[in-house]
Amino acid sequence: MSSFSSAVHPLTLYPAIDLKNGQCVRLRQGEMDQATIYSDNPGEQARNWNNQGCKWLHVVDLDGAFAKKSVNTEAILNILANSQVPVQLGGGIRDLNAIEYWLYKGIKRVILGSVAVKNSRLVYQACKSFPGQIVIGIDAKKGYVSTEGWAETSEMKALDLALRLQDSGASAIIFTEIERDGMLSGLDLEQTANLAHHLQIPIIASGGIGNLAHIEALRNVANQEPGIEGVIVGRALYDGRIRINDALKVLETC
Secondary structure, eight states, X not given: OOOOOXXXXXXXXXXXXXXXXXXEXXXXXXXXXEEXXXXXXXXXXXXXXXHTTOSOEXXXXXXXXXXXXXXXXXXXXXXXXXXXXXXXXXXXXOSHHHHHHHHHHTOSEEEEOHHHHHOHHHHHHHHHHSTTOEEEEEEEETTEEEETTTTEEEEEEHHHHHHHTTTSOOSEEEEEEGGGTTXXXXXXXXXXXXXXXXXXXOEEEXXXXXXXXXXXXXXXXXXXXXXXXXXXXXXHHHTTSSOHHHHHHXXXXX
């Protein structure tokens, strides 16, 4: 059960840059053929989010998630060259060499997703080798963990995987409910709160933010479950449904 203080705490906003064929895209429910292209200049997009006041960037190599290795390397390096804030990266990172490569290039935190399900030993090794720089990504469909770019669904529940990795030393867990991702219908607050309640690792919520009211709803839940650390927002920022400054005002209100 969460042992965090019950005091209201600021939450972190993570604007998302998802990369497909070198372009910034957003998917609907994780379907690669349901991609909307928002920019063909990832570095410029990173600079834009920076200029609007974000304090982190969340980057995912979508092609890498399927290829099981980094694919959009040039685009990621372009983002790093144009960002003044820390960047966390996921998608296709499957071994210690790849983790070390990206940390050397300037990535602040590496996200381990599919490999966390299939090779929990690597998660423990990575957390020991790179303390404070490993994040676990748990993507679920109706509560069951999905892997390989969301193409496969396992028989393991998200909470069971999180509990298995509870003492790994990971700095955070990103929880995404796939069926809400890109749908602008709001987060799965029940599952997010349940994870935060049972774990001591901070939870970053993801999947479904569509308007400022959804962020306010998360803020309210986080007041009760302080294990919630932040939220990833993608399509709603690109579409202009949410402005970074407005989101920060809600998330940072204490």
